[in-house]
Amino acid sequence: MIHHAPALLIAAPASGQGKTTVTAALARLHARQGRRVRVFKCGPDFLDPHWHTLASGHPVHNLDLWLNGEDDLRARLHEAAAHSDLILIEGVMGLFDGDPSAADLAVKLGIPVLAVIDAGSMAGTFGALVHGLRHYRPGLPWAGVLANRVASDGHESMLRASVRADYLGPGPVDGLAGVDTGWLGALRRDAGFALPERHLGLTVASELPDALERLDALADALADTPLGRLDAAGWQRWAVPFAPVPPRPVAPLLRGRTVAVARDAAYCFTYPANLDTLRELGAELAFFSPLADDPLPPCDAVWLPGGYPELHAPALAAGTRCRAALAAHVAAGRPVWAECGGMMPLFDGLTLADGARVPMWGLLPGEVAMQKRLAALGPQRWCTPQGELRGHTFHYSLTASPLAPLAHTEPARAHGKAEAVYGQGSVRASYFHAWFPSNPEATAQLFLPEAP
Incomplete structure (x- = not known):
């Protein structure tokens, strides 16, 4: 109609x-x-x-x-x-x-x-x-x-x-x-x-x-x-x-799984459509605040969306319960997807725009440094085994890590720069902001454990 x-x-x-x-x-x-x-x-x-x-x-x-x-x-x-x-x-x-x-x-x-x-x-x-x-x-x-x-x-x-x-x-x-x-x-x-x-x-x-x-x-x-x-x-x-559009079928690939989602002033870059897609995939969502040093709620996977960790770096660094819970989650082999600002605290340290270095969580090796100018901006695609996952990049920081990227996104415009997708254990992290509705099947894989 x-x-x-x-x-x-x-x-x-x-x-x-x-x-x-x-x-x-x-x-x-x-x-x-x-x-x-x-x-x-x-x-x-x-x-x-x-x-x-x-x-x-x-x-x-x-x-x-x-x-x-x-x-x-x-x-x-x-x-x-x-x-x-x-x-x-x-x-x-x-x-x-x-x-x-x-x-x-x-x-x-x-x-x-x-x-x-x-x-x-x-x-x-x-x-x-x-x-x-x-x-x-x-x-x-x-x-x-x-x-x-x-x-x-x-x-x-x-x-x-x-x-x-x-x-x-x-x-x-x-x-x-x-x-x-x-x-x-x-x-x-x-x-x-x-x-x-x-x-x-x-x-x-x-x-x-x-x-x-x-x-x-x-x-x-x-x-x-x-x-x-x-x-x-x-x-x-x-x-x-x-005019109406025929509904797109989404397989419940995350049925029975709980995804913990960070949500507070440091983790505030979340598309409502991404949350809807996780629910369409069958996931239960549980929210927590790293800024409040919340421990992880009982969950099968964690999503750390983007935001402003650089504005709250000392508070994030001081939190011990959240960091310990994330470390235990990773040690148990449970998935973590971290994008842009959600990725930054996972590294060893974050250097702020004024030059001060704040030790961070050390779940990934490397350093993040804020820049005075925009470091990257534009649409990106990630060609996954499940097909193309679309998204974008927009950040003022740069990351240096000894990790060899698992993959790179591809810029959708000629002047863009590819973004690394880092991985260690069950952690996947990138400056890439994914638009989950563009490929629910690829999205589900971010929150599923790798096959043995």
Whole structure:
């Protein structure tokens, strides 16, 4: 059955324009009004979804034509449309950046684009940017533009005047006579609206005690724009049909097995879709916190996802119960899959950006050192005996180990660098962030003991 739901893809000419801010504000505004809002994020991203989950009250899944595959992507949107009043998709980088880009997704699925443009240092050029974004790609569905970081009412008037009426679309917004469909409002420049950042991206929402208050302030500001004043009928102009996709059978290869998953401020890079895949494979999930020095729960395998071990290195190093439990788990030959930040504490030491070395857990030989610049970024594939497992890499550290890698991932783009997959005993570890739904069979092997 085809489900229809209003949907927008929130994009921009570049990173840092305010896509996450506007997406989260829209989600919060409508969730406060009792509407069921589902938010998605284009591309492999762990941090923006934390804010969107807080704003919408629902898990946030990632959408990427290469990472997910088109069937998986369509299935997630169809399921969301069946239970939602509104679907919001935050783009990645600039609208046309990447291969595939956010524009590719918008065109393929027929989802209208809302452009967010930082207008802080421009006036008439704003209209040229709007025109270029709208017409650069033939067939791009278009909703309109929202100006961000606007200085004053006069500045807003100049920006709106720069958006020529003959580019604006089929007429006034429903219920808002005289308002062009291309101009959807402006948000003022206000330091209180900024979502705080650090290396890797936004600060995780759960770490800020005033995170919800920040979102409420953003939602209040957005409510005073033409976009924010749209009622349910007005949103129907952006309704999109989402067709069903035949379900993918998943063999219960992990039935009867418990996977312990690290989850806290140091281990917070976990796709909800990965957890869903483990459950589809039949696994029971048990969560624990290395930061709290939790011992391992009773389990057959352990997953150490990525995160920020470098921000919590002394606390992780001081924990003895968790380290001892992991060591006993490995000594018993039970599997451990550690990715990126989850891998880093397994080595002998971690050197922080200020040069201080923190002794770590010593479950793998070698040293990890934080860098001042990004060390690797981009999509990756791991060609396993069970087929291709897709994922990505994104890290600021480098690892030196005497271990000979068991395998290497392959970059999906020409300029990328392969990532080593390390192994010792029952431990498998890499900077590679796996997207489990891309190959459930290969995923299951990460959590099964090797055949004798």
